[in-house]
Amino acid sequence: VGSGTPSPTPPRLPRLAGQGSLADPPLEGEGSAGALLIHAWPDRVAKARGERGRFVLANGSGAMLDAADPLAGQAWLVVADLQGKAQNARITAAAAIDEADIRASLADKIETNRETSFDRDSRAVRVRETVRLGAITLSERMLPAPAGAAADRAILDALRQHGLSLLPWGKEAETLRQRLGWLHRGLGAPWPDVSDAALIDRLDDWLLPFLSGAASFAAIDPGVLSAGLMALVPHDLQRRIEALAPTHFDAPTGSRVPIRYDGEWPVLAIRVQELFGLDRHPAIANGAVPLTLELLSPAHRPIQTTRDLPGFWRGSWADVRAEMRGRYPRHVWPENPLLATATSRAKPRGT
Numbered sequence: 001v002g003s004g005t006p007s008p009t010p011p012r013l014p015r016l017a018g019q020g021s022l023a024d025p026p027l028e029g030e031g032s033a034g035a036l037l038i039h040a041w042p043d044r045v046a047k048a049r050g051e052r053g054r055f056v057l058a059n060g061s062g063a064m065l066d067a068a069d070p071l072a073g074q075a076w077l078v079v080a081d082l083q084g085k086a087q088n089a090r091i092t093a094a095a096a097i098d099e100a101d102i103r104a105s106l107a108d109k110i111e112t113n114r115e116t117s118f119d120r121d122s123r124a125v126r127v128r129e130t131v132r133l134g135a136i137t138l139s140e141r142m143l144p145a146p147a148g149a150a151a152d153r154a155i156l157d158a159l160r161q162h163g164l165s166l167l168p169w170g171k172e173a174e175t176l177r178q179r180l181g182w183l184h185r186g187l188g189a190p191w192p193d194v195s196d197a198a199l200i201d202r203l204d205d206w207l208l209p210f211l212s213g214a215a216s217f218a219a220i221d222p223g224v225l226s227a228g229l230m231a232l233v234p235h236d237l238q239r240r241i242e243a244l245a246p247t248h249f250d251a252p253t254g255s256r257v258p259i260r261y262d263g264e265w266p267v268l269a270i271r272v273q274e275l276f277g278l279d280r281h282p283a284i285a286n287g288a289v290p291l292t293l294e295l296l297s298p299a300h301r302p303i304q305t306t307r308d309l310p311g312f313w314r315g316s317w318a319d320v321r322a323e324m325r326g327r328y329p330r331h332v333w334p335e336n337p338l339l340a341t342a343t344s345r346a347k348p349r350g351t
Contacts, residue, residue, distance in 0.1 A: 034097025037078040038105045044079040045102055046094070047136045055079075055091070058134030062087040071096060099138065106133060114143065116150050118158030123166065124216035125154040145215035152211040155220075156203045164196050170222030176229050178261035179245040186289070187244075192232035206232050244285045252278055252342035259284070259291065265307075269294040272303060272320070273331065276340040281309040295320075298328045298346070313337050 038045060046055035046063060053065040053072035063082055065072040071094055080093035103110060112131050119126045127143040127150075145151065159166060169177075183191040192198070199206065206228040214220045230238060245266070248256040251274045260267040266284060272295040275282075283290045295303045295312070303320055306312045317337060325333045330347050334340035 032097065032101075033095030034076075034078045035101050035105065037080055037095050038097060038102065041078060041080065042106050042109055043134060045097070045106070045133060045136065046077040046079050046091075048073075048075050056136060058136050060135040061089060063089045063091050065091050065094075075099070076102060102133065103138070109133060110138065116146055116154045118154055118161070120158075120162065122216070123218060125151050125158075147213040147215065149213070151213045151215050152208060155211060155214065155217070156208060158217075159203060159207075160200055164199060166217050167225060168217055168220055168222050169225060173222050173225035173229065175247060175258075175261070176226050179241065179247070180229060180233065182261045182266060183241070183245055186285070190234050190237065192229075194229065194232070202232070246284060249282055249291070251275070253344045255344060263292075265289075265292045267292045267294060269296060271296045271298060271300065271344065273298070273343050275309065276332075276334065276337045276342040278342070279310060279313075279338055281307065297324060298331050 043057065043059040045058045048054065049056050051067075053067045053069065055063045055065070055077060057063060057079065061082075063079060071077060071091075074096045076097050076099055077091070077094045078097050079091050080095070081091075082089040083092055084090050110131060110133050112129065115128050115130070117126055117128070118124075125145055127146050128140065129143050130140045131138040146154070177194050180192060180194045184193050207225075209231070210224045210228045211220070212224075233241070245261065246259060248258050249268050249270070251257055251270060253274045255270075255274060257268060257270045257274075260269070266289065268282060268291040270293065275293075275295075281290050282293065290307045293306050293309060293312075295306065297303055303324070304312065304316065318335075321333045321335070324331070328346075332340065332343060332347060
């Protein structure tokens with residue numbers, strides 16, 4: 001730019017950098033020098049940047065004018081001639097032009113791009129519209145959140161970049177995922193792998209079909225996640241989930257106590273008194289997998305962990321009983337828990 005054979009000069013240049021009186025105002029409009037030059041050098045449209053007299057050209061080059069030059073304070077120029085290096089060339093001939101003339105004259109060279117992305121701070125999808133003439137940004141603005149497929153794709157891209165913790169995992173969906181994870185670890189395929197890596201790899205299979213153009217993660221119904229996870233399970237296995245990995249244990253007292261699947265083995269945290277009279281260890285998967293029992297006091301504090309309830313009754317129960325009688329005298333602590341009735345209540349007052 002600005003080197004080699006001199007560029008042709010239009011016949012009428014009322015205002016050029018470095019020429020004419022400093023008091024002469026730059027002309028604008030259809031008859032201005034800028035409006036004439038822009039057709040000869042559309043890639044030399046220049047936009048002011050930073051310090052006075054500094055410009056960036058549509059072709060990506062940088063250029064400058066002396067700060068005292070009357071054109072140095074213009075927002076837009078069309079450069080007819082430059083001297084020096086491409087990123088720091090000196091403008092020797094130019095004319096002012098306004099943005100409206102640029103947009104009207106170079107409409108076929110102006111590009112409008114819309115980029116859909118995820119804003120982590122707001123946890124929402126955003127659309128940025130940028131209007132460019134080559135390397136020059138004419139305008140930039142944020143648009144209303146997208147809907148439909150564009151929003152769905154932005155959600156998936158955000159998950160691939162930032163992880164599944166962005167999803168609104170409710171209790172039901174999280175528990176289902178833990179149960180399926182345990183079944184996969186214990187029984188293998190065709191029970192699906194629901195690890196983070198596996199789910200991210202298969203977002204198009206389990207999540208995309210259930211999204212509905214939500215523009216933020218907060219707008220995603222947690223039920224969508226449960227439905228998506230279930231879609232990964234072969235139809236003939238879906239009915240077996242509850243039998244193999246139930247959500248709750250039905251205690252002898254009638255209480256339904258939730259089973260946790262967030263570790264290597266399923267865990268049942270239950271007050272020890274609710275197991276009185278039970279002579280076999282609670283198990284799942286058709287009796288094949290014993291639950292890890294976290295035996296609790298009446299105050300729901302841990303007493304002992306076991307995977308052999310009958311052995312616990314025969315063994316360390318005597319020591320536990322002695323300690324618990326002192327701490328919780330209003331509760332029943334039988335010598336032989338196998339002969340006692342399971343309870344979730346304290347003894348009546350006065351007994």
